[in-house]
Amino acid sequence: DTEVTQTPKHLVMGMTNKKSLKCEQHMGHRAMYWYKQKAKKPPELMFVYSYEKLSINESVPSRFSPECPNSSLLNLHLHALQPEDSALYLCASSQGQGSSYNEQFFGPGTRLTVL
Amino acid sequence: AQTVTQSQPEMSVQEAETVTLSCTYDTSESNYYLFWYKQPPSRQMILVIRQEAYKQQNATENRFSVNFQKAAKSFSLKISDSQLGDTAMYFCAFMKQYGGATNKLIFGTGTLLAVQP
Numbered sequence: 613d614t615e616v617t618q619t620p621k622h623l624v625m626g627m628t629n630k631k632s633l634k635c636e637q638h639m640g641h642r643a644m645y646w647y648k649q650k651a652k653k654p655p656e657l658m659f660v661y662s663y664e665k666l667s668i669n670e671s672v673p674s675r676f677s678p679e680c681p682n683s684s685l686l687n688l689h690l691h692a693l694q695p696e697d698s699a700l701y702l703c704a705s706s707q708g709q710g711s712s713y714n715e716q717f718f719g720p721g722t723r724l725t726v727l
Numbered sequence: 728a729q730t731v732t733q734s735q736p737e738m739s740v741q742e743a744e745t746v747t748l749s750c751t752y753d754t755s756e757s758n759y760y761l762f763w764y765k766q767p768p769s770r771q772m773i774l775v776i777r778q779e780a781y782k783q784q785n786a787t788e789n790r791f792s793v794n795f796q797k798a799a800k801s802f803s804l805k806i807s808d809s810q811l812g813d814t815a816m817y818f819c820a821f822m823k824q825y826g827g828a829t830n831k832l833i834f835g836t837g838t839l840l841a842v843q844p
Contacts, residue, residue, distance in 0.1 A: 654818055654834035655772070668831075700770055714822065714830050718772035 615639075616719035618703050624725045627693060633722045635686040635703030642708035644686040645716065646678060649700040661686060662708055693726045700724070729754045731821050733835035740809045741843050747794075748804040748838045750819030756780075758824035761795065761802045762832075767815040775817070778802065780824075806840075814842045 616637045625631050635644065643662045647655035660668035661680040675697075677689040686703055700723055704716040730753045740746035752761070763775040778786045778795050785793050790807045806813055819835040 652816065652837065652839065654837055657831060702772060704772075715774065715777070716832060717774075720769070720771045723770070 616703055616705055616717050618701075618719040618722050620722060621720070622723045622725075624727065625690065625693065626727050627695075629693075630689070630691045632690065633688040633701055633703075633724075635688075635705075635719055636684055637705040637717070637719075638684060639705060639717065640683075640707075641705035641717075642683055643706045643714070644680060645704040645706075646686065646688050647702040647704065649702055649721070651700075655702055659688075690724075693724075695726050698724055698726045729756070729821050729823075729833045731819050731833050731835035733819055733838050735838045736836070737839045737841070739841045739843060740806075742809055742811060744809055745805060745807045746809055746840065748806075748817055748819075748840065750802045750804070750835055752800050752802065752819075752821050752833075754800070754821065754823075756823050760822045760824060761793075762820040762822070763791070763793070763802075763804045764818045764820060764834075765813075765815045766818065766837075767812075772818075776804070809842045811842050811844060813840065815840060 619634045645660050646658040649655040657670050658672045659678045664680045675692045679687040700721045702721045703719040706714045706716045732751045759780045761778045765773045765775045776786050776788045776791050778793055785795050792805045794803045816837045816839050818837045821833040
């Protein structure tokens with residue numbers, strides 16, 4: 613299974629809502645990533661988890677809270693978002709440490725709209 | 728720090744024709760990887776082709792091939808026999824070798840390719 617899955621595909625939320633994005637992979641990868649992508653722009657790295665530990669936080673506002681319950685799952689908890697947070701949120705995974713070639717496999721993304 | 732530059736924001740090609748997308752990069756690293764990713768309107772980011780910097784031979788994948796010029800720090804993508812399904816945003820990306828999980832993908836700004844019937 614060489615697939616990264618993300619749910620939901622689309623999410624509309626108000627600024628006072630709390631919601632979560634989910635990502636799952638069954639490739640035995642030990643690194644997982646969250647990216648934010650605006651239209652016609654490259655993905656921007658938000659967080660990296662390596663062996664279920666947060667290893668990179670690219671100065672993301674605290675209204676975004678990542679969680680890695682186990683090596684196959686990655687969540688992104690959302691609270692008190694702003695309209696400018698509307699974007700495509702991509703999850704990716706890779707083999708992680710010990711690999712010379714760390715190809716990232718991307719999920720299909722969640723299209724988030726904040727009203 | 729590494730940078731990746733794609734100087735063509737948009738391109739158009741007729742179906743069955745050949746098109747070349749440009750990418751240049753800057754790095755002081757000796758060992759690294761270069762990638763072309765495709766992102767169609769369906770949004771899925773798909774790896775098209777990769778090149779190891781230590782390999783002199785240019786990578787090819789079916790209708791996709793690259794022209795890797797290490798000294799010039801250039802990495803262009805050639806798409807032969809263009810098909811309507813090739814319509815997508817194409818991102819050039821750089822990654823150091825042996826960086827582990829914290830090894831970041833450095834993306835260019837992208838080239839939006841439209842294949843015309």
